[in-house]
Amino acid sequence: MxxxxxxxxxxxxxxxxxxxxxxxxxxxxxxxxxxxxxxxxxxxxxxxxxxxxxxxxxxxxxxxxxxxxxxxxxxxxxxxxxxxxxxxxxxxxxxxxxxxLAAPRPPLNQILYGPPGTGKTYSTIDAALEILDPAFKAAHPHPTQRAERKARFDELTQQGQVEFVTFHQSFSYEDFVEGLRAKLNDDKQLEYSVEPGVFKRLCDAARPVIDTGTLTVQPHARVWKISIAGTGPSPTKAYCLDHNEARVGWGKTGDLLQDPESNTYYQSLGSGDKGTLRYFAEEMEVGDILLCIHSAYAIAAVGVVTGDYRHEPPEQLPKGLIGDYQHVRPVQWLYKDLELPIEPINEGKTFTLKTVYQLNRLNWADLQRYLDSKGCKPVAGSARQAVVTKPYVLVVDEINRGNISRIFGELITLIEPSKRAGSDESLQVTLPYSKKPFSVPDNVYLIGTMNTADRSLTGMDVALRRRFEFVEMPPRPEELKGINVAGIEVQRLLEVMNERIEALLDRDHRLGHAFFMPLRENRRLSRLEQIFRKQVLPLLQEYFFDDWQRIQWVLNDHRKPEEFRFVRSQGVNTAALFGDEVNVSRRPQAWYVNDAAFREVQSYLGVIDHLSATEQD
Incomplete structure (x- = not known):
């Protein structure tokens, strides 16, 4: 503090x-x-x-x-x-x-890990609310209030405080941080520009904002270049910077908001000059950023637009100003007396001759980082750092399915709590595409989910493991307590199957309770049949690489009567298939799924205890 x-x-x-x-x-x-x-x-x-x-x-x-x-x-x-x-x-x-103030702060980086069907993605909503609006979550703790929590989460997402992304094998640094994107320019020519990825966009939104006392500069404010009386010092430029104004010429056009096309002088101007005037009078908005140039290579001042355009009659023009500088915008100049190169934050580009135009390669967050890195301080009394009042959350689903080194790059270091912006050991890097300075704010939270059946925790990227706190999400059969389907205790059914899976494989491949949660609302045998046929059995096939005998063991089929076995086998007549001349050394078996067993209560009871299937027969 x-x-x-x-x-x-x-x-x-x-x-x-x-x-x-x-x-x-x-x-x-x-x-x-x-x-x-x-x-x-x-x-x-x-x-x-x-x-x-x-x-x-x-x-x-x-x-x-x-x-x-x-x-x-x-x-x-x-x-x-x-x-x-x-x-x-x-x-x-x-x-x-x-x-x-003694309340523990949620971890900046956390991963919810567990087997399939344990509610990891489902739980990210509650984890995000714990960060974004803990009071609301505390006021709506009951499972029946899930809809209210989800609605609040969606509201925060609409406000830009939450981003959601799923990692996969094709996901890259360019998607996550920044990369080149091809697009057509105004002349219909193909050009490549640097576009921020999902994580950089969120970090930019989370930056501390500048408060001028009358308005707050938002992280994604548009940035405009303006040339006031050309390059270098001039009385007109000095007056504007001292009196918190921005001015451009061509004053003979009259008020640009009063049908300038009827003005003969305006009609004589070229398209570039008309564009400049349109940008200045109509497209520029309160809260946008102005860069007043020192030269084609350097910034002289940085300000924020604080008011609407006006046209000043010539008789009201202050003395010493260029005679036609009658188009005026109120501007709070935040930084003055600068001579900062523009190329490092503008993809190596200098300013062009046009008097006013938008700098599409820049946003306020990038500019602010650049100013801070150069030790620039706001003009005394002009602005102050506003309080960061909002946390931001990035939810990364299936975080272990992506190539972590390829996706995070140098950011794997910057996400460490001790390396975040504002900490004593904070670090900043220069991004490889934009060449702009970058650090990770301490109000950006990462919540990942990891399916341990895809990759065990021990096989995960070591660099990632060191920087995240891990929250286990094990199967919770107790969530199924009291669910009885035609005499089948679903809680016990899941417990027994998971005990067998853990004995045959490991605890990372157990079945989650979420597969069976629909039975809360629909306790028909047909619904349980659908779960086993379309979710449980395919997952077991994947776990055991189609080793049907082990699948039989998990389902206890080898001890059940034949008609209640989900998986059956039968011998293969190799002589009929290959003839007596072919010697098949092993005794092959053909495995198949017994569709009729899924419709029998005894098939499920037999998973728990094979004697139950016999007794019910």
Missing amino acids: RARQTPVVYFQPGHWTQELTEATQGATPKGADDTRSHGLAANAPTLAAPNPAVSFSIPSRERLLELLEAYTGEVPPVFNDGSSDGAGIQPLEGPSGAAD
């Missing part, structure tokens, strides 16, 4: 503030757009923006205790050591609305 001269504590607003004495007044209400302490979103989301909150400065221990007593309605805890710094204060238990 950043050191503060005077600590600040956040509470939920309410009538309790009326209990405070004059000595402890001084509450600062926090509205939806007001900045707040870093970490509230993770530790006390009900106090994070846009929720209402109230903050208090805490100059002394006594003030803190009085606030706590007023808020909780209880006598505050006592100090157990007489120290003046509060080191001996006992842990507090108060209302859920108070910031519980």
Whole structure:
């Protein structure tokens, strides 16, 4: 945490503030757009923006205790050591609305692993809500409230706080981080541009934003180049930077919002100049970023558009400005007196001669990283780093099915908690395609799922294992407790099959309870038949590589009466097939699936105990 001269504590607003004495007044209400302490979103989301909150400065221990007593309605805890710094204060238990800074933070990188059908992907929704909105999850904990949790998850996904991706063998670094994409330019010519992948897009969205006091610069704000009075210093450029404006010429066109096509001077302009004026007056929006150039190779200033376009009559033009610089935009210049090369963040390209145009290769997140890496500081009083109030989650399904080294590349180091941006040991790399600096924010969370039947945990990429916390998702037969299908105890049915699979293979290849969850709603034998025929048996074939005898052992078919066996075998008459001249040394058997057995209750009872099948016969 950043050191503060005077600590600040956040509470939920309410009538309790009326209990405070004059000595402890001084509450600062926090509205939806007001900045707040870093970490509230993770530790006390009900106090994070846009929720209402109230903050208090805490100059002394006594003030803190009085606030706590007023808020909780209880006598505050006592100090157990007489120290003046509060080191001996006992842990507090108060209302859920108070910031519980001692609450454990969810792991930045975690993998849910287990056999097929254990609900790993299903559980990613709850894991994501634990990060994004723990208060909502805590208020909706019951399995019957799954629909509400899913709706909240979908809402957060729509807001851009969640991305979902599935790894596979063709998934690459270019899909995950960045890569080249072919597209047609305005002249219908094929060109290649660097496009961010799913992880970089999420990291860009999670960057700390700039707060100008009147608006907040979003990570994906558009970036425009503007040339004010050409390159180098000039009185017009100096005036604009000093008075938080951006200006361009061609003032004889009149107001560009009042049908410029009827203006003779405007009609005389070329298409490039008309495009410049259209960009400046119509397409540029409040919140967009302006790069004022120093030269074709360097940036002089960076600002954010704060207002709409206006046309200034010549008689109102400030003295000393170029006479036709009458097209004006309010701009808050955040960085000035720069001479930063543009090529490192613009794919090696310099500025072109056009006065105003969008820099499609840049976004604010990239530019901000570049400015930070060069040690640039905002103009005093112009801007401040806003609080990061929102965590972001990337769900990676089937994480072990991708080539981890190929997909993550150098990012395998950057995702470490100790290497995240803002940490003491933070690292930054230059990306290979865009040549831009990049680091991973500490409010980006990775949740992976891993099917242990595809690849065991011990066979996983070691570099990945060291950087993730692993949460086992074993089969939970107890979830099937009470489900009885025509006298078949489904919980026991799964338990017995898994005991046999673990004995014949290993625990990573057990069957998950999720296969049988539909029986909660539909307890007909036909539904159980469908599960066994279309899910259980094909999975066993895959597990045992079509070793039908072992599949028989799992299903206990070898001890059941013939008619109740799911898998049967019969001898092969090799003499009839090959003749007496061919000597087949082994005794081959032909295996086949007994369709009739799937419709018999005794077939399933016999999986649990073969005597049950005999008794029911």
